[in-house]
Amino acid sequence: MEKNELLYILALQNLPNLGDSTAKKLIRHLGSAQQVFSEKKQNLLKVDGIGDIKLKGLEDPAYLKLAEEELRFIEENEIQTTYYKDKDYPDKLKHCADGPILLFSSGNIDLKNKRIISVVGTRLITTQGIAFCEQFIEELSPLEPVIVSGFAYGVDITAQKAAVKNGLQTIGVLAHGLNQIYPKVHKKYVAQIEENGGFYTDFWSSHAFDRNNFLKRNRIIAGISEATVVIESAEKGGSLVTADIANSYNREVFAVPGRPTDSQSKGCNNLIRSQNAHLLTCAADLVYMLNWDVKDKPAAVQKQLFIELEPQEQQLYDYLQTTGKQQLDSIALGCSFPTYKAAGLLLEMELKGAVRPLPGKLFEAI
Template sequence: MQEQELLALLALKKAPLVGDIMAKKLLREFGSAQDVFAQNVKDIAAIDGLGDKKASFIKHKETLFDKAKKELEFIHANQIKCKVYNQDDYPERLKYCIDSPIVFFEKGAIDYSNPYFLSIVGTRQITTTGAAFLEKFMNEIAPLNPVIVSGYAYGVDILAHKMAVELGLQTIAVMAHGLNQTYPRNHSAHNEDLMKNGGFITDFWHTDTFDRKNFLGRNRIIAGMSEATVVIESASKGGSLVTADLANGYNREVFAVPGRVNDKYSIGCNELIKQAKAHMLTKTADIPYILGWKERDIAVQKQLFVELNEIEKRVFQFLKKRDKELLDIIALEMELPVHQLASVLMSMELKGVVQPLPGKLFTLA
């Protein structure tokens, strides 16, 4: 992208009362950010939804461009990449979110070509039970090589990032401030590891410091980048529930880990499930099954989610070739007594590997 167009986009990004949705409407109407700033107040105000008040930013374009020049200097000085919503290298899923940023900033080595993006969010006060589930989940999902997206906060976020690094997975931290700072500050100890295994993104300028009001903007990117959002633990209120709502609004899948009804940090997850806003996540295999990853030629990884004994492995390979088969036929062709096979299939069903169908048919889950 040409430098002058990027400069104009940055200026438009800072235009008061405009926002990303309206900015895209202006860009569609006039063709480019430079052309937007070539208009007068009357032309801008005539666009549906703007009016004189919102269009008044055009009167202050010199100030906006001065600010944009300083931001562009910071971008060049710190080797920050800019991702623009109508360019080919913009994340595909985020591109289709109505309020996605017209431009965001990136540090690190992020590969957006990986089709499996998974956001993991939850409470900052993660319990030992939640941490144990997350660690098991991360180890079991790792063979699918997903990109793990989170918000670099205390609790669930930072544990998900650290586990991703340990497992060699790409991980992206979405920040609620500029890329010249780290919040929480003590998480800066992990910055180098993340830069090697993914990186940091934000649509806030380096002059934007940490502020709680920035969380909504940060969370829309977390929800929008990924095919699904996983909520590990949450109280009755919290940012992870906001992220889940945003994901639902983008028509993305949401998964929540259930817990005991009296546990403070299970209330939010239980409510998501009860209100049909999230799938119940009780085992790792729920993710590829519900997302349809099996149909995308990764079903061969299914056996990595659980430990199978030798007979179970044989049954798994048999069903992988047959898609579905009758109990009696499986027993006959595998030379197993029906009662023994029924016990094996029950064990595999409890492990989430096989699924019974009407008429004594069985298939892989």
């Protein structure tokens, strides 16, 4: 991209009251960011949905001066910039109307032909949540997904550390410019994250750190991936906002269930109860719902996607694998179990993600 055009893109990005969707509309109408600034205001007002308030500041030279300062920071620190029209701009984010017109990044991010999922949740992750998150990502590792999160305390950093441990690319989406790291204690992870992926943000180095930035940041986390996974969440929290945004983008959302009495599971349970998220008990649930093709992977990979079954559960599973969809009575008869015993085993297997119920009181192996 030409330096001069980048300057005007920066200035357009920083205009108050404009927003990414409106900025894209103006660029589409006029052909470039520079042309937006050189066009007469009366002509800009003819663009559908454009009013005086949104154009406020367009004629103020202060915004170009601020853009020059940020461009200098970008050049001096070798910050990578990705315009929403560039080929290497995240593909799924391109389809989000409010996706950033310009992304800043560091590290070695490569999203070409990659499966991408976002993993989010509470900052107050429990021991059980840590164990599930680590196992979930380990189970997914043969499929080489990119793990996206917010580099925050709790679920975020747990997921990203697990990704690095399993040799997966991971991306931290920041709520501030690339001139700082929050929380500071996570600075020790920056090098390994950049070596195994990197960081994205649409905030400038000059932008003041604000907690409201996290909510704006969440649209990138939700928009960049094909699915968002909520590991643990209290009844209210930023991860639930990310789930809502993902649903608004028509992306799949998954939530890990917990006991009704667990405070850090209330948000996930509510998502599942309101049918705003699929129940997630293991990696196989996500693989099935996203229709990821694992046929070309070694058999060991597919086995890794399932939690180990007890001997009697394995007997039921093998029966369903051989016979296909079956009703409870047929399963019980075929495996020589009392019906009540087969029903209990099938429930346990469903929770483990090994079988699923179907209409007509049928069951099938996953």
